[in-house]
Amino acid sequence: MLSRVADSLYWMSRYMERTDGILRMLRINYASSQDDIQEFSWKPVLRIFSYLDEEKSTSLAQQSRAVLQYMVTEKENVNSVLNIVTRARENARSVQDHITKEVWQCLNDFYHTIRDESVNRNLYIEDPVSTLDVLIRHGLLYYGTMDITMARGEGYAFINIGKYLERGVQSADILDIKFSDLQYDVERMDTTYWKYLLLSISGYELYLKTYRTGFDARNVVGQIVLSEDFPRSVLYSVNQLRRYFERVKSDGNKEAWKKIEFMIGRIQSRIEYSTVESILRQGLHPYLNGVKEELYEVGIALNHHYFAYS
Amino acid sequence: MQTGELLNNYNVEPNVWDEMYAALSVRPQYQGVVEFLQQMSIEELNKKEELAKRLFMSQGITFTVYSSGEGIEKIFPFDIIPRIITAAEWTYIESGIKQRLKALNLFLKDVYNNQFILKDGIVPVEMIYSSPHFLREMHGFPVPHDIYVHIAGIDLIRDHDGTFYVLEDNLRTPSGVSYMLENREITKRIFPDIIPRSNVRTVMEYPVILHRNLVSLSPRQTANPTVVLLTPGIYNSAYFEHTTLARLMGVELVEGRDLVVDNHRVYMKTTAGLQQVDVIYRRVDDDFLDPLDFQPDSMLGVAGIMSAYRKGNVAIVNAVGNGVADDKAIYAFVPAMIRYYLNEEPILKNVPTYQLGRPEEREHVFGNMSRMVIKKTNESGGYGMLMGHTASDEEIDRYKHEILRDPRQYIAQPIISLSTSPCYMNGRLKPRRIDLRPYALCGPDGIQIVPGGLTRVALREGSLVVNSSQGGGSKDTWVLAG
DSSP: OBHHHHHHHHHHHHHHHHHHHHHHHHHHHHHHHHTTOTTOOSHHHHHHHOOOOHHHHHHHTTOHHHHHHHHHTOSSOTTSHHHHHHHHHHHHHTTTTTSOHHHHHHHHHHHHHHHSHHHHHHHHHSOHHHHHHHHHHHHHHHHHHHHHHSOSSHHHHHHHHHHHHHHHHHHHHHHHHHHHTTTTOTTOOOHHHHHHHHHHTTOHHHHHHHOTTOOOHHHHHIIIIIOSSOTTSHHHHHHHHHHHHHTTOOGGGHHHHHHHHHHHHHHHHHHHTOOHHHHHHHOHHHHHHHHHHHHHHHHHHHIIIIIOOO | OOHHHHHHTOOOOTTSOBSSEETTEEOGGGHHHHHHHHTSOHHHHHHHHHHHHHHHHHTTOEEEEEETTEEEEEEOOEEEEEEEEOHHHHHHHHHHHHHHHHHHHHHHHHHTTTOHHHHTTSSOHHHHHTOTTOOGGGTTOOOGGGOSOSEEEEEEEEOTTOOEEEEEEEOSOOOOHHHHHHHHHHHHHHSTTHHHHHTBOOOTHHHHHHHHHHHHTOSSOOSSOOEEEEEOOTTSTTHHHHHHHHHHHTOEEEEGGGEEEETTEEEEEETTEEEEOOEEEEOSOHHHHOTTTSOTTOSSSOTTHHHHHHTTSSEEESOTTTHHHHOHHHHTTHHHHIIIIIOOOOSSEEOOOEETTSHHHHHHHHHTGGGEEEEETTOOTTOSEEETTTOOHHHHHHHHHHHHHOGGGEEEEEOOOOOEEEEEETTEEEEEEBOBBOEEEEETTEEEEOSOOBEEEEOSTTOOOOOGGGTEEEEEEEEBOO
16 A cells, blocks of 8 residues: 555544544533533633633633634634544545545535534534534544445555544543643542543443442543543553554564554553552553653654655 | 426527537437426426536535635536437547547657658658657657557537537547546436436446556566556646546556656555556656656656656556647648558548648638637647637737747637537526547557547537636537447
C-alpha cells in the first residue's frame, strides 16, 4: 500500500473518531446544562476540544448555544466538527479507490449534511439534541458501513490503528480534565458529575452493572483506564491498537515494525500491570500524561516509518 | 401541465439538424423515450431531475471550485433526456474513427522516426517544428507495440443535413469518460426499465478493456504487472474521474510524490518499501511529467521518469509528445494522412480549415469574419476562441491584430451549426446544441470503441460552445443495438 494512502486512511479515521467523541461530549454536556446542577460549566469541554484561551472560554462557559455553534459549525474553529469532517472527507477523497464506494458516500453525505445552513440555525433555535443526534447517526453509519463493507486488508488495519490511537488519547484526556476540575480530589461524592462523565463516553450502563456500591471516583478511574471490556477505556484502545498493528507486519519494513511494536507493547504492559491504587499513588495526572505522551510517540513513529513520502 | 403539451411546444430551429424531430415527426429511435415522457407529469419529471442532482452530489461526482479558501462542490450539469444514436449511425462513426486513429498513430510513429510524410511534402516541415507539442525527447525511440495513442476522444458534430464532421482529435489525456459511465448509472435510476426495453448497448466494458490494454503494455514479463494511474491530485477538476477509473480497474491511484526513479526504474513508495511500477496511465500533461526534461518547477511529475521511459523500463499511456498530432493546425492534414498512410478515402469529414499562416487563406478569412470561428492552435477547453457571428467589430479588430503578430498560432473554420437535441429545462423541452465524444481504446489487439460516449450540450440558448468551462453540460448517450 502507498505510504500516502496509509497516511490518509489513518487520518481520515482519526478525524472521524474525534468527531464522534466531540459530538457525544456535546450532547451529554448540553443535557447536563439543562439539569439542575449548580455549577455546570462548558470549560472542561472547551479545554479538551478547542484551543480557546482562558479568557475566551470563561466568557463562553455558561452559554450553551454559543458553545454548540462554536464547536459544531464555526468555520474559524479548526477543531469544529465541520472542519474535522471536512478534513476527514478530504483525506477520504484522495483514497477513494481504497475505501468502498459505500464508505465514501457515507462520509460525503455527512459532509453535505453538516455544511447545510440548517444545522447552524437549528443549533440555535431548535432542540439542539435532535440536531446532534442526526450528526451522531451519520457517524454511526460510517462505523457500520466500514465494518460491513471494508476488506480486512492493510488499509483496514491502518484505519483501526488511527481510530484506537485517537480514542486512547481522547479517553485519557477526558478523564484528566474532568478530574483536574475537582483538583484530583478522589473523595468527591458528586453523583451527577460522574454520571454525566460516564454518559458522555457511553460508559454509564456498564458502570452500573459493574459497581453496585454507587459512585466512587476510584471506580470511575478503574473503568475508564483499566477495563478490558469497556470499548472506550484506555486499555481497550491500546489492546486494539496492538492487535491491528500486528497485521501490518511485513518483510519489507521489519526493523521499523519491531520498534513500534515494542513501543505499543510497553504502553500496554504499563497499563495492564497498574491498579487504581498504584495509579493514584503515582498521581492520576502524571500517569495519564505519561500514557498520552507515549501514544503520541507511537503516532510520530508511524508517521516516520510508514507514512513519510516526501 | 401535461407532458403532451411539453412535446407540442418543442420548436426546432430552422436549418438545424434535430436529433429527435424530423419534419414535425419524432424519429423512430426516440419513439420509446417520447412515449415514456408522455406518461409522466411535469411534477414527476421535476422530481427526476432533482433525484439526478442528489445522486451526483451524494456520490461525490463533483468538481471543487476553490474561492476565498473554501471549497465549493459543483456538479457538471446533467440533462435527463438521453441522446440516441442508431445502429447504422454508430457503424459509420465507429469505422470512421478507427480509420482516423490508425492514420494518426502511424503519423506519430513517422514524425518521431523516419519522417517520410515530411520528406514527401504531404505535411509541411515547418508545421511540425513550429508546434510547441513536438518533443525532441521522443525522437527515435520505439514505444511499446508502436502505439502512441492508447486512449482517444474524437469530437464529432453534425451539420444542418445531419452529416458528421470531426471537430477535434484529443490524443493527449482526453477526459470525460467517467461521465459517460456515471450518466448511464444515473439514467438507470431515474428512468427504470426503459434502458433494457430500448435495446441500448452497454458502456460498462470500458474500464475492463482499458485495464486489459494497460496490463498488456508492461515491459516486464511478470504475471501481475503493477499498473498505476498518475493524477495531479485532489485539486484537479477531473479528480473524480481519476478515482473512478482507478477504482473500476482496481489499480493504484498515485500522485507524483508517491513515485521515485532509481537506476532508470520507477518505484512507488509503499508501507512495505519500494515497489516497481510497470505501466503508468498518466493524467498529467507532458509539460509537467518530468521536471528534468520539461517544466523544471513542476511538482506534479516525477524526476527521471522520461529516462526510465526511454530505457523501456516503464510504459507511459498515452505516449509523450502526442500533442503534435492533435494540434489544431495539424488537424487540417488528417485527411491527407489517411490517404498517404492507408491509401483510403477518409470516412469522416473534416471541417474545412484555413491556415492563417498562409497569406491567401488569411485574406479570405479576414474578408468573411462573421461566418468564421477563429481558434488558437494550442488551446483547448473552449478557451482562445472567437465566434465571428456574435463578436463585436471591436473584438474582431483586436483578434485580427493578435493574429497578425503570430499567424501560425491560429486557424479559422466556417461556423458549423451543430445539431440540437431536446433538453428538459424548467418544465419545458428546449432544443440545445450538442456534440459527441466517443472514446477509442487502442491496444496490441487493435482499436475498440465502447458504444456510447459523452454528449456535451451547450445549455445557454443559442450558444454553439459545449465545453464545460463555457457553461456546457452533458447527456447520457445511447447507442442502439441493431
